[in-house]
Amino acid sequence: MPLALLKRALLGSRVKDRQFIWPGDLKKSYDVVIIGGGGHGLAAAYYLAKNHGITDVAVLERGYVGGGNTARNTAIIRSNYLTPEGVRFYDESVRLFQDLSFELDINLMYSQRGHCTLAHTDAAIRTMRWRAEVNKHLGVNSELVLRDDLAKQVPLLDMSEDVRLPILGALFHPPGSIARHDAVAWGYGGLASHRGVEIHQRTEVTGIEVEDGKVTAVQTNRGRVACGRVLQAVAGNSSEVARMAGIRLPITSIPLQACVSQPLKPFLDPIIVSGSLHVYVSQTPRGELVMGGSTDPYPLYQTRSTLEFKEELMMHLLELFPFLSEVKLLRQWAGTADMTPDFSPVMGETPIRNYYIDAGWGTWGFKATPVSGKRMAETVATGKVPDLIEGFRLSRFTEFDLVGEKGAASVGH
Amino acid sequence: MKMMTCPLNGPRNISEFAYGGEVIPEPASDTVDDAGWASFVFLSDNSAGVVREWWCHVPTSYWFIAERHRRSNEILRTYPASEVFGAGAQAKDQPA
Numbered sequence: 001m002p003l004a005l006l007k008r009a010l011l012g013s014r015v016k017d018r019q020f021i022w023p024g025d026l027k028k029s030y031d032v033v034i035i036g037g038g039g040h041g042l043a044a045a046y047y048l049a050k051n052h053g054i055t056d057v058a059v060l061e062r063g064y065v066g067g068g069n070t071a072r073n074t075a076i077i078r079s080n081y082l083t084p085e086g087v088r089f090y091d092e093s094v095r096l097f098q099d100l101s102f103e104l105d106i107n108l109m110y111s112q113r114g115h116c117t118l119a120h121t122d123a124a125i126r127t128m129r130w131r132a133e134v135n136k137h138l139g140v141n142s143e144l145v146l147r148d149d150l151a152k153q154v155p156l157l158d159m160s161e162d163v164r165l166p167i168l169g170a171l172f173h174p175p176g177s178i179a180r181h182d183a184v185a186w187g188y189g190g191l192a193s194h195r196g197v198e199i200h201q202r203t204e205v206t207g208i209e210v211e212d213g214k215v216t217a218v219q220t221n222r223g224r225v226a227c228g229r230v231l232q233a234v235a236g237n238s239s240e241v242a243r244m245a246g247i248r249l250p251i252t253s254i255p256l257q258a259c260v261s262q263p264l265k266p267f268l269d270p271i272i273v274s275g276s277l278h279v280y281v282s283q284t285p286r287g288e289l290v291m292g293g294s295t296d297p298y299p300l301y302q303t304r305s306t307l308e309f310k311e312e313l314m315m316h317l318l319e320l321f322p323f324l325s326e327v328k329l330l331r332q333w334a335g336t337a338d339m340t341p342d343f344s345p346v347m348g349e350t351p352i353r354n355y356y357i358d359a360g361w362g363t364w365g366f367k368a369t370p371v372s373g374k375r376m377a378e379t380v381a382t383g384k385v386p387d388l389i390e391g392f393r394l395s396r397f398t399e400f401d402l403v404g405e406k407g408a409a410s411v412g413h
Numbered sequence: 414m415k416m417m418t419c420p421l422n423g424p425r426n427i428s429e430f431a432y433g434g435e436v437i438p439e440p441a442s443d444t445v446d447d448a449g450w451a452s453f454v455f456l457s458d459n460s461a462g463v464v465r466e467w468w469c470h471v472p473t474s475y476w477f478i479a480e481r482h483r484r485s486n487e488i489l490r491t492y493p494a495s496e497v498f499g500a501g502a503q504a505k506d507q508p509a
Contacts, residue, residue: 239459250455253483298432301461301484308414308428341455397455398448 004105020065020190023198029226030058030198032380033218034233035205035241037061038070039181039366040358041233042189043373044380045197051374052381055196058227059189060220062204066185069235072303072335073366074258074292075181076271076282078115080142080173082131082407085391086344087138089371092388094175096370104187108179109285114270115176116145116154118320120165124276128171131407135173142173156267158322165276165319176271178282178290184369208244214353215245229354231380233372236336237301238346238359245352250397251338251360255296257309259332261324263287277316288330291317295337295363303334337362343408347376347392348385356380357394364408415486419470420477420493433467436478436497438507463489465497465508 032048034041037059048054061067077097079090101108119125128144135142146169151159159167193199200222207219208230217226234241239249264287271282278294293313296306310332318325339362340346346360358376361368375389385393391403415427435457440449458464461484468479468491478497480489495501497508 237461239457240461243458248452248456248458250457251459252457253459253461297428299459299464299483300486302486304486306415398451400447400451 020186020199021193023200026058026200026203026220026222026225027198029217031056031228032058032231033225033227033229034059034231035218036068036232036234037065037185037189037199037201038068038233038235039066039185039188039369040235040361040372040376041231042066042185042192042199043369044231044233044358044376045199045373046188046192046195047374047377048381049192049195049197052377054381057192057197058225059192059197059199060203060205060218060225061199061201064201065189065199066182069335069337069361069365070181070185070369072258072333073181074280074282074290075178075366076115076176076280077110077179077367078173078176078271079140079367080115080117080131080135080171080176080407081405082127082134083344083403083405084134084138085403086405086407087135087140089388089392090364090367091138091140092374093368093371094177096374097177097179097367100184100187100370104191106183106187106190108183108187110177110179111285112175112177113282114153115173116150116270116272117171117173118167118272118274118276119169119171120167120274120276122168125168127406128169131171140173141175142171145170145172154268154270154272156321156323157272158320163319172270178271178284181366184366188369188373205241205244208241208355210245210352210355213351215355229356229380231356231358231376233358233376235338235359235361235365238338238357242350242357242359245350245355247350247352247355247357249346249357249359249394250340251346252299253301253336254299254339255302255304255334256292256337256363257296257305257332257334258290258292259310259313260284260330261289261291262328262330264289264327272320274316274320277319279313279316279320281317281320289324289327295339296334301336303336305332305334339363341397342402343405344403345372345392346394347372347389348379348394350394362408364405417468417479417488418491419473419475420491421475422470422473425470429471431469431471433469433476436465436467436508
């Protein structure tokens, strides 16, 4: 990256190849229509063009590029899940993320920190050992670390034994990382637009036309668009969009709130998570603490913030880092998490032919952006669902073949 | 804090209540097929409009029904379950 910067400085060229190419009017028809211009939709568009040579693609975005849950997550990337399906899937995503700044030629500020999931009880220690063994078996780097080692690794973590939930150890996952989430959407979208994909903002899908069980067109606020295939990638609004195609989903939409503190001197290298305390926290390169907790107590399609959330989160955070009690909050926001009954995504085919879905991204969507884009592009292009995502098919619910992912964030263990 | 009106206890902080899912008809267990059962257990309308929901006032363990708008978060109405299921209803009874 620095070399590219130097080259540009000397040659005087501009970064215009990274800018989006904005299309004019909608065409009457496209081969592929992608509903949703967030990270997942734009990644799928990029891989459709790059890996499969399909460029007659329109991405339809109701708001602006990357303005939904792509901009509302806490930017954590990891693969230390519990089910083999989950570990394999997220491991491919972590590997893609590691080279992504180079591939997209945009600085994602990918920062490998290590990810510590704290254990406060003997039962949690057993679960962490289980997760570590599943991870290692599948080639993912995770270790159970006990009190003394953890105290060395995170010196400012309160390791007192006279607190409500003393820390006994942690699942340590060295590949755990954070990245600049907006840049992921911009990188994928910019390059996709240069390969011929049309990205239409402020274009809302208002209806989906199905004939003989096959999708034929979508209606938008800018007119009707005929299409060969559709990919729905609208985290936070999945049930409402799928309803237009007559599909019912195993999803409940619940707000997930998060917040950021004022910038502090760097003191926290790894990402710290505690399922028992419902808190996760990391420190950005700017020094701000990014913090989140559990999902709201009831479903809602809204991104309002509540005092209850902040009170509960801070109460728990101060159990881990008591010295933060005087720190100010800078911003607070929420995203809409599409929660599934088994804490796994819904990817692949639907009962409507040529209508593919990428949904159910609850609290685990950002980290899956590259792999879901790549594998959904493969699904749309070939009409065949790759083995890697077969386990996440929508029909698993009617087949009673769920993927119980207890390694997901915001899940009480 | 947001308030909710319990039909038994009057207006209380919403933190005293627990959400208990959408009010949906339960299929007859002796005739339902797998798809119908899966639909009842796993699938959801998850509407962004007004939804009829089960709520419980936790301190008094009192279950009732609320009609709430899932986009504005406005609670339109709360009422005893007997209004939907009839007086003396059993767990297996269907909503009207």
